[in-house]
Amino acid sequence: MAPAIAPMKPSDIAENSFVKALAESSALSSVPSQFAFANDSRGSHSDSIPIVDFSLLVSGTPDQRAKVLQDLDNACREWGFFVLVNHGISESLLKDIIDASLEYFELPEEDKRRYEAKSPSDPIKSGSGSVINTANHRVHLWRDFVKSYVHPEFHCPDKPKKLRDVLVEFSEKTRSVARKLLQDIGQNLGLEEGYIDEVLKLDSCFQLYAANYYPPCPQPDQAIGLPAHTDHGLLTFLIHNGVAGLQIQHNGEWFNTNSPHNSILVNTADHLEILSNGKYKSVRHRAVVNSEATRISVVMANGAAPDAIVRPAGPLVEQDGRAYYHPMKFIEYVETMLSNRLEGRSNLDCIKIQDD
Numbered sequence: 001m002a003p004a005i006a007p008m009k010p011s012d013i014a015e016n017s018f019v020k021a022l023a024e025s026s027a028l029s030s031v032p033s034q035f036a037f038a039n040d041s042r043g044s045h046s047d048s049i050p051i052v053d054f055s056l057l058v059s060g061t062p063d064q065r066a067k068v069l070q071d072l073d074n075a076c077r078e079w080g081f082f083v084l085v086n087h088g089i090s091e092s093l094l095k096d097i098i099d100a101s102l103e104y105f106e107l108p109e110e111d112k113r114r115y116e117a118k119s120p121s122d123p124i125k126s127g128s129g130s131v132i133n134t135a136n137h138r139v140h141l142w143r144d145f146v147k148s149y150v151h152p153e154f155h156c157p158d159k160p161k162k163l164r165d166v167l168v169e170f171s172e173k174t175r176s177v178a179r180k181l182l183q184d185i186g187q188n189l190g191l192e193e194g195y196i197d198e199v200l201k202l203d204s205c206f207q208l209y210a211a212n213y214y215p216p217c218p219q220p221d222q223a224i225g226l227p228a229h230t231d232h233g234l235l236t237f238l239i240h241n242g243v244a245g246l247q248i249q250h251n252g253e254w255f256n257t258n259s260p261h262n263s264i265l266v267n268t269a270d271h272l273e274i275l276s277n278g279k280y281k282s283v284r285h286r287a288v289v290n291s292e293a294t295r296i297s298v299v300m301a302n303g304a305a306p307d308a309i310v311r312p313a314g315p316l317v318e319q320d321g322r323a324y325y326h327p328m329k330f331i332e333y334v335e336t337m338l339s340n341r342l343e344g345r346s347n348l349d350c351i352k353i354q355d356d
């Protein structure tokens with residue numbers, strides 16, 4: 001006989017209770033109604049997600065570099081997403097940041113509750129979160145998270161002890177790779193060398209570390225880890241513990257991503273769409289859950305300086321004859337987004353300049 005389903009009372013699931021504990025409760029054989037999310041989580045398989053070889057951008061022959069610049073441009077234009085290989089960040093650092101993030105989620109609840117978000121500008125936040133769906137109902141997500149601003153000011157949860165050093169190094173290394181990619185993206189967009197660095201004040205660029213913990217879910221089709229969204233920032237870097245779950249949208253279809261060991265998934269995010277005046281699109285993606293294994297992803301969002309005003313690049317506006325996006329201060333954009341999670345609607349829609 002199927003085990004009796006212990007009904008969850010709405011009061012059992014506070015806005016910021018952690019899904020990990022719920023998923024581990026032995027009584028749980030179905031998804032509590034607060035998590036119910038109409039969901040077709042199927043994704044197509046794709047071998048054609050672009051791959052960008054970072055080492056050839058840095059030290060390839062002129063021909064090799066020209067070819068990879070082209071790969072990078074196509075990836076940003078066609079997919080808004082690519083798999084970065086040979087990036088020079090050590091395998092042990094990638095493993096350490098995943099392990100330290102996992103240790104964070106394994107802390108007692110009271111340690112994590114210290115970071116319950118009180119305001120969107122809190123530099124460290126932790127919880128599980130919810131979204132308002134298209135029917136205007138609040139839906140809880142099947143994931144726990146921790147987020148921390150790590151640059152230009154470094155913040156980090158106190159525990160686990162090892163997280164701080166690992167995160168400092170991961171932030172430095174990813175920042176340097178992101179800046180190099182942005183230089184090359186600037187070249188691909190026909191911008192002068194140093195243009196992006198200067199107008200977005202990348203010496204003080206904003207970086208946000210986020211780790212997501214998706215426990216096994218008894219009914220994966222009835223819940224969602226993270227619904228479709230785009231990211232703030234210029235380039236998001238994502239690594240995971242080898243359990244599949246990230247899907248990206250391409251030509252209206254959802255694709256499962258799979259990435260070679262030690263690679264980094266990169267997506268062109270909202271502020272690159274704005275800067276490029278729409279030449280590069282911020283790709284919609286989502287995280288689906290499974291019934292078998294815990295999935296962990298670690299995300300580093302790389303953006304402009306908090307006080308930089310992000311707008312379409314002047315030379316591109318001249319070429320296109322108009323700007324397609326309103327200017328907005330970077331940190332205001334991020335904090336509006338962090339405080340206002342609406343399924344399927346993005347901040348980008350708000351700052352797009354509609355055709356007359």
Ligand SMILES: O=C(O)CCC(=O)C(=O)O
Nearest residue numbers: 210212245246287297299
């Ligand atoms: O966990 C994933 O694969 C997706 C995470 C993500 O999109 C995010 O944190 O913005």
Ligand SMILES: [Fe+2]
Nearest residue numbers: 229230231285
């Ligand atoms: Fe995302």
